Amino acid sequence: MRLYDTLTAQKCELVPADNTVKMYVCGVTPYSPSHVGHAMSYVYFDVLRRYLEYLGYDVRHVQNFTDIDDKIILRAQQEGVTPTALAERYIADYFDSMDRLGIQRASAYPRATEEVPWMLDLISGLIAKGHAYPASGDVYFRVASFERYGALGHRKLDEMIAGARVERGAQKEHPGDFALWKAGKPGEPSWDSPWGPGRPGWHIECSAMSLRYLGEQLDIHGGGHDLVFPHHENEIAQTEAYTGKAPFSRFWAHNGLLTLGAEKMSKSLGNLVSAKDALDKFGPATLRLFFLGGHYRAPLAYSEENIEAQGRALERLRGALRSEESAPPSVLNQSKDQVDPEPFHQRFSDAMDDDLNTPQALAAMFDLAREINRGRETGRGVTVAQAALTELAGVLGLKLTEEKRDASADPFIDLLLQVRADLRTAKQYQLADSVRDRLVALGVSLEDSAQGTRWRYVGR
RNA sequence: GGCGACGUAGCCAAGUGGUCUAAGGCGGGGGUCUGCAAAACCCCUAUCGCCGGUUCGAAUCCGGCCGUCGCCUCCA
Structure with missing residues (x-):
């Protein structure tokens, strides 16, 4: 299949080194409930993974939890609980919602707090190579030492500084340098290190974890578009400077962001709809169909009206799978002329092969549904076509069988x-x-x- | 201020040089079926933000303008 790569800004054929696709997807910082934007992002990567598996690849999928950071510490202090307790609470919330959405569990979910030794190795290595320097208990990455810095975001270092919104630390050699290690403050969790007690910076955990769990070079590194800079840019710098191998990842895949009203849905803006609320209101299949109705790289606006419309569309797909009670099994015999799903199957695959074009793939499925209904009305066999429709829906993680429900009534x-x-x-x-x-x-x-x-x- | 996206029917959303007199979904209108409905099926419902250019030919390429959004700071 062809997949768009943010670094090269073009679609390229995805050819893994061997039959295993190594995919790292950035996870959440668990300090609040997961919102619909998270749900959308992870649905997209779930579909990417399902399609790769459908193509016959093994996918080794690793996703982190950044369970130590300023906001977790702050929130925990406000609530009078430990940062760990707070993080675990929202990790549980994350799994709750994502499981309901039918998102396949990753191969591993490393937590930042459990990977500190590997981060220390990485930081030491970077210092030894001159790519990082300690400064009064902190350690900073020396941005100027990495010539490709800015390549992912397609901008130059000087241009970024010109914006002047870069945090200027007195100890930094360059305003663009970023913290690999932060000196501990009283009352905060800290780990021993060669530079004194402290805790990891934001970006280092992903480098350490991907190195540990997937090796020096990945096939796909994914996340929301808002992670392109600085997070992924910094990951590239750290990792490639450390390993001396490029590219760190053959593909950088970023999904467009979910907006609420005019702005993106984000924790800091506070314009949130929690994943749980949306699931309670619309159900997993409707929500998933809503997400997949748009292309993963395009932004999508959260709209209850539009989600409800997708609920009706879902009914249409499900309707095509209902068996025709009017026809006894003897009439639905195999010798009968069957609706041929192959052309639709082909359209589906062509669409998915082209950078995961789920809107087009869905169009093929809706056309197949129509063909099934039409075939049923003209007395043709539809069981083969129905099986195909179910299979394609499965590739998108869509459950078309009716949900289990209370049968007491x-x-x-x-x-x-x-x-x-x-x-x-x-x-x-x-x-x-x-x-x-x-x-x-x-x-x-x-x-x-x-x-x-x-x-x-x-x-x- | 810098960098980058996007603007397609009432709504959502694919398409990115000719097969587009533009996919699919939702909604709407008409019909078939039905006691009436529902579901389903059939038909209808866009010339692609604006202006100019390139080309035999543009929604699709180039330039300008208007508008929306993202990143440059924590963020999926």
């Missing part, structure tokens, strides 16, 4: 349906329609056919 609904059937037989249509209308008002949709009445819960 079923006997009563069936009873009402029986009453209504009797009323219809007696041509008491007003009463019959009243029963139907009331059921619809309760979220139970009825469909009459020559073979009887089918009902289902709408939504989800």
Whole structure:
């Protein structure tokens, strides 16, 4: 498949060194509940992984938790809990939401606090090579020592400084230098180091973890577009300066950001909708379909109206998978002319091969759904096509089977349906329609056919 | 101020030189089916922000303008 690479700014053929794709995706800093923007980002990388696996690759997927940072410490102090307790709480929240979304678990989820020794090795190595220097308990990366600095963000060091919003530390040689290690402050968690007690800077954990769990060169390094600079830029500098090998990652994949209103959804702006709330309101499949309806690199605006519209679209896909009760199994025999899913399958693959074009892939699936419905009406066999549709949905992580639900009301609904059937037989249509209308008002949709009445819960 | 995206139907969203008289979804209109509905199927619902240029040919390339957003600071 072809995948867009932020560093080279073009789509390139993804050819892993061997059959295993090494993929590192930046995880969250767990100091607050995961929001819908996180959900979207990880759905995209989940689909990337699923498609690669569908293509036959093994994917070794590593994702970190940055469980030590200024905000975690601050929040923990405010709440009177330990930073670890706070982080674990939101890590649990993260898994909760992502599991509900059907995001496959990564191969490993290293936590920054458990990787400090490897970070110290890395920092020492950088100092030894002249790429970093200690300064009163801190250690900074010497940006000027890495000539490719700025390549990922496609900008030059001078241009960045010109913006003058760079934090100027008195001990820094260059305003663009960034902290690898921060001297400990009283009351904060700290680890012993050759430069005194302290804690890691923001970017170093990802370098250390990817080195440890995936090796010196990755196939794909991913994250939200807001991580391009400075986070990924700094990771490249640290890692390549340390290993002397480039590229650190063959592909840099960044998803567009989710916006709420006019601005991006972000913790610091406070314009959040939590992943949990969105899941409670719309369900995982609808939300996933909403995300995949746009291309992963394009920004997407959170809109309840548009998500609800995707819920109706999801019903359309699910409808195509419902078996035709009207036709007894004997009629649906294999010898019958079957709807051929192959052209749709091909369109799906072509779309996914082209930088994960999920909107186009979905279009092929909707067309296949129509073909199934059409085939059903003309008496053709659709089981093969339905199996194909289910398979393609699976590649996108979409569950098209009806969600498990409480069945305790079923006997009563069936009873009402029986009453209504009797009323219809007696041509008491007003009463019959009243029963139907009331059921619809309760979220139970009825469909009459020559073979009887089918009902289902709408939504989800 | 610097760097970079984007602007396609009522809404969302693909397409990025000719097959586009522009995919798909939602919504809307008309029809078939139905006691009526629902679901499904069929038909209809855009000339691609504006202006100029390149080209035999542009939504697709170039320039200008207007508008929106992102990054340059913690952030998926």
